[in-house]
Amino acid sequence: MSQAPLIGQPLPRLEDQRFVTGRGRYTDDIRVDGQVYAAFLRSPHAHAMLVSIDTDAARAAPGVIAVLTGADYLQAGYRGINHVPNPADAIEHARPAFMQSSTGEVLNIGHLPLPIDKVRYVGEAVAMVIARTKLEARNAAELIEVEYDALDAVVDAIDAMQPDAPSLWDEAPGNLCFQTQIGDRDEAQRRLADAHLVLKREFRHSRVVNCQMEPRAALGDYDEASGTYTLISGSQGAVRLKMALAQALQVPPEQVRVVCPDTGGGFGPRTFLYVEQLAVVWAARAVGRPVKWTGDRSEAFLSDYQGRDAIIRASIGFDRDGRILAIDNEWFGNVGAHTVSYVPMSNGTRVMTTVYHVPVAAVHVSAVLTNTVPTVPYRGAGRPESTHVMERMLDLAAHALGLDRIEIRRRNLIAHEALPYRTAMGLTYDSGRFLDNMLRAVEVSGWHGFETRRGEALARGKLRGIGLANYVESPVGAPRERIEITVLPDGIVDIVAGTQSTGQGHETTFAQVVSTCLGISPGAIRLRTGDTAFVAVGGGSHSDRTMRLGGMLLVDCCTQIIELARQAAAQRFDCDPASLQFADGEFSASGARRITLFDLARTLQDTAVPACAQLDDKPLPPRDAAPARLFARAEFTGRIPAHPTGSAVCEIEVDPDTGATTVVNYTSIDDVGQPINPLIVEGQVHGGLAQGLGQALSETCYVDRETGQLMTGSFMDYGVMRAAGMPPLQLELTEDPTTGNPLRVKGGGESGITPATATVFNALADALDGMGTLERHSAELEMPATPRVIWEYLHSEDDDAV
Amino acid sequence: MIDVELRVNGQQVRESVPDQTLLIEFLRETLGLTGTHVGCDTTQCGACTVRLDGLAVKSCTVLAAQASGGEVTTVEGLARGDSLHPVQKAFVQCHGLQCGFCTPGMIMAIDFYLREPAPLDRDSICHGLEGNICRCTGYINIIEAVRHASRELYPNDAATEERS
Numbered sequence: 001m002s003q004a005p006l007i008g009q010p011l012p013r014l015e016d017q018r019f020v021t022g023r024g025r026y027t028d029d030i031r032v033d034g035q036v037y038a039a040f041l042r043s044p045h046a047h048a049m050l051v052s053i054d055t056d057a058a059r060a061a062p063g064v065i066a067v068l069t070g071a072d073y074l075q076a077g078y079r080g081i082n083h084v085p086n087p088a089d090a091i092e093h094a095r096p097a098f099m100q101s102s103t104g105e106v107l108n109i110g111h112l113p114l115p116i117d118k119v120r121y122v123g124e125a126v127a128m129v130i131a132r133t134k135l136e137a138r139n140a141a142e143l144i145e146v147e148y149d150a151l152d153a154v155v156d157a158i159d160a161m162q163p164d165a166p167s168l169w170d171e172a173p174g175n176l177c178f179q180t181q182i183g184d185r186d187e188a189q190r191r192l193a194d195a196h197l198v199l200k201r202e203f204r205h206s207r208v209v210n211c212q213m214e215p216r217a218a219l220g221d222y223d224e225a226s227g228t229y230t231l232i233s234g235s236q237g238a239v240r241l242k243m244a245l246a247q248a249l250q251v252p253p254e255q256v257r258v259v260c261p262d263t264g265g266g267f268g269p270r271t272f273l274y275v276e277q278l279a280v281v282w283a284a285r286a287v288g289r290p291v292k293w294t295g296d297r298s299e300a301f302l303s304d305y306q307g308r309d310a311i312i313r314a315s316i317g318f319d320r321d322g323r324i325l326a327i328d329n330e331w332f333g334n335v336g337a338h339t340v341s342y343v344p345m346s347n348g349t350r351v352m353t354t355v356y357h358v359p360v361a362a363v364h365v366s367a368v369l370t371n372t373v374p375t376v377p378y379r380g381a382g383r384p385e386s387t388h389v390m391e392r393m394l395d396l397a398a399h400a401l402g403l404d405r406i407e408i409r410r411r412n413l414i415a416h417e418a419l420p421y422r423t424a425m426g427l428t429y430d431s432g433r434f435l436d437n438m439l440r441a442v443e444v445s446g447w448h449g450f451e452t453r454r455g456e457a458l459a460r461g462k463l464r465g466i467g468l469a470n471y472v473e474s475p476v477g478a479p480r481e482r483i484e485i486t487v488l489p490d491g492i493v494d495i496v497a498g499t500q501s502t503g504q505g506h507e508t509t510f511a512q513v514v515s516t517c518l519g520i521s522p523g524a525i526r527l528r529t530g531d532t533a534f535v536a537v538g539g540g541s542h543s544d545r546t547m548r549l550g551g552m553l554l555v556d557c558c559t560q561i562i563e564l565a566r567q568a569a570a571q572r573f574d575c576d577p578a579s580l581q582f583a584d585g586e587f588s589a590s591g592a593r594r595i596t597l598f599d600l601a602r603t604l605q606d607t608a609v610p611a612c613a614q615l616d617d618k619p620l621p622p623r624d625a626a627p628a629r630l631f632a633r634a635e636f637t638g639r640i641p642a643h644p645t646g647s648a649v650c651e652i653e654v655d656p657d658t659g660a661t662t663v664v665n666y667t668s669i670d671d672v673g674q675p676i677n678p679l680i681v682e683g684q685v686h687g688g689l690a691q692g693l694g695q696a697l698s699e700t701c702y703v704d705r706e707t708g709q710l711m712t713g714s715f716m717d718y719g720v721m722r723a724a725g726m727p728p729l730q731l732e733l734t735e736d737p738t739t740g741n742p743l744r745v746k747g748g749g750e751s752g753i754t755p756a757t758a759t760v761f762n763a764l765a766d767a768l769d770g771m772g773t774l775e776r777h778s779a780e781l782e783m784p785a786t787p788r789v790i791w792e793y794l795h796s797e798d799d800d801a802v
Numbered sequence: 803m804i805d806v807e808l809r810v811n812g813q814q815v816r817e818s819v820p821d822q823t824l825l826i827e828f829l830r831e832t833l834g835l836t837g838t839h840v841g842c843d844t845t846q847c848g849a850c851t852v853r854l855d856g857l858a859v860k861s862c863t864v865l866a867a868q869a870s871g872g873e874v875t876t877v878e879g880l881a882r883g884d885s886l887h888p889v890q891k892a893f894v895q896c897h898g899l900q901c902g903f904c905t906p907g908m909i910m911a912i913d914f915y916l917r918e919p920a921p922l923d924r925d926s927i928c929h930g931l932e933g934n935i936c937r938c939t940g941y942i943n944i945i946e947a948v949r950h951a952s953r954e955l956y957p958n959d960a961a962t963e964e965r966s
Contacts, residue, residue: 019905
């Protein structure tokens, strides 16, 4: 039977059967023989010296096997985690994004699983108890007596740069990880000096809590005989975790195995190694038994790496027609208490000019340590921040110059004829119909009929506003990826990939690609990921890289497989390889002779079957023992142009009596490249939008400025988007083809979130404008714009009250 | 220790557990039914939702002993052999799940919402989902799955369509 091409089809997901029947397998679902349980005692202080840790009472408590501290860790000869915070550059992947710092060096401080000298944020793990049961471990943790000498804390990036600010690390004078200038600031300032209008404004992009639904969990084991550590734990990429563990534990990488079962949400923060993941494997060796830890939601709020938290001071110069002349920004990234990642600053500054022609751009970046949970890339990672600043500034400029908001964008958008276009920050856009996307968003959203709706709303006592944002993203992330495909004689095409799903449906989309290339049924395709026993190379899933890099490598592998099989088939039929036709998974020769890929695999290998055992938590035998014959491997290291882009419109209503908001309509026009599965791509846009709207309107990660205490530490206080908060959505996928990869993939994971806060804040400003508030306030509305924030904005006399 | 006797997914079970054992712990740890998940510690997220004596309950907030003598259905007990329950089927058809972690609780909450023909307008469905959090899907396809499942459960209920 002929296999219809599946690329582009809205195929229901192949993996769903197990998830809807409760047979998903997440870390906490896994039990190994003899496992014992870990619990962590966490710091109640944001900043304090550790004077002493008395573990006697805890050790004597029922069921307790061991109590471990940072001193024990160092005594065993282990090292702090090297998170490699400075990412590969967005353009020249072989060098780090940040090459220099006015402070002398770009800091990278080893991250101990348990601190030895002092605690640096509320919730930092201080000691670990291992006991027979979970309850015994938790109860005993409460018996540990820690004497703290409390220090002043600082939680805001700019506060932390002040001369009298408390210092977190001796290595970091002024609490700076690095400070650097990107772009030609002198030239930018010259252009600003001559500009008709220079707008300056400070944007505080709020901190967000990841809130993946699966609380983090980790199961560690150690095999004395082979000296091998095993970590079973959900993540966004097993290989990165393996390398980080090996470095911390001071063993060669082959002595570490990381297994990643089903993972309940990623969004960025599960890319990096967590101290608890390191602690359970260390503890497993220390106590000679497998050690399991499952965090609860309260711990998640205190210790899951968090996102955003950047302050951007923007200066943009315009000519009298509203054309951008130059940008001179300052970016203060709140790194948190440990140097885990500088990715948001790298991504955000590279794409700072977004879809507009900006002749000169400069940004001064400060990466600042504070007494808060470390920050890492969170969905979009810098791109939403830059989009927000640019789009808000354009609305403000339109207001100041008396221009229409669409018109000022039209005047500044990069024309399609100008592609390929190299931005002032060095990115080269190869495709993207920026103007068409905006005009489509204007049309679909009914932008021009809005004033009628505003009037109707006003008659009901509501303030209604509309806002638009254009966006573009940059193809970054880990630059190296590998795919292996084996055609097995038993009728399976086996794929091994270095990326792994945290909900994106790879088992389906990978099958769609391979099915299309090889002409076989998707049911015959099996994807294996997330176990370093068979995944040697791979960067994991983030930055839209899975289908961008993985898709290209799948096509490459399939091409290799077809060529290998063609040679074998030609040999079998004793004919010229070029004379063979390949379709629907089989070769045909003259005389109605046919042979399938699977039959060829069978003839090629009579005895050997590669290691394809199911995930069973045990090391697999080395696969080299029986090399498969119909096998292909493709690997890539580098950058390929792929710039997801689009335009979005938000329409919002504000109740001036309460400050409550309702997003009444939302339009999203997204060029993700060729969607392999539109159902899945649209789902990605939905999810990103929910997170973006949450950040804009309800997700308050409130950390007390004096004490560093998190005041919103549960789902009762932290406003994760609920079903009722989602607006009616008009979503259209569009495509201006990229030639940068054979599947024309750009990426869809961050489409929904990238313009979201910008559209909301533009719509809010438009809604509140009617009350004359824009004239009264020179500062931005606080983010998130909760009812309190909006009410105070409406009813206060000046900025000081906000 | 206390004896807990339950009928779970049609099977009679009897176990002696510590008094403070929660129903979710009893299901996941004592019975090994790991399909039901724990997503929070404040009864907010609904990942642990199961059917207890015909009602949807958050099993993190019910003691196993309280439930004793009752009948529990978890996500593992919804399908009939290979035939998925209409709500399960609708989640697949509508792409109502991504990471799948909240899904069992969502499915059980919707199973309860649709125990009889229910209103299918957006506000009513969202009210029905108020106790369940999803971080991946933005709920749009979950809302669609509710309508989809309702159409299969109540094919002849004209009122269902009118309400949507």
